[in-house]
Amino acid sequence: xxxxxxxxxxxIDFAPPSANASPAEYEAWKVKKITHxxxxxxxxxxxxxxxxxxxxxxxxx
Numbered sequence: 001x002x003x004x005x006x007x008x009x010x011x012i013d014f015a016p017p018s019a020n021a022s023p024a025e026y027e028a029w030k031v032k033k034i035t036h037x038x039x040x041x042x043x044x045x046x047x048x049x050x051x052x053x054x055x056x057x058x059x060x061x
Contacts, residue, residue: 017029041047 017025021029
């Protein structure tokens with residue numbers, strides 16, 4: 001039986017706020033992004049296996 005691949009969540013907005021964002025807006029964006037990423041990494045089943053990441057970016061050994 002084939003094992004299904006874990007799917008990474010695509011709901012993190014990696015795009016920074018616009019250039020005219022205030023420092024407070026930028027800081028809030030950073031905190032939200034990091035907090036969300038930390039929550040995602042708690043679910044190990046949804047994480048992409050390290051070997052797959054290494055291969056995707058050409059770092060395989």
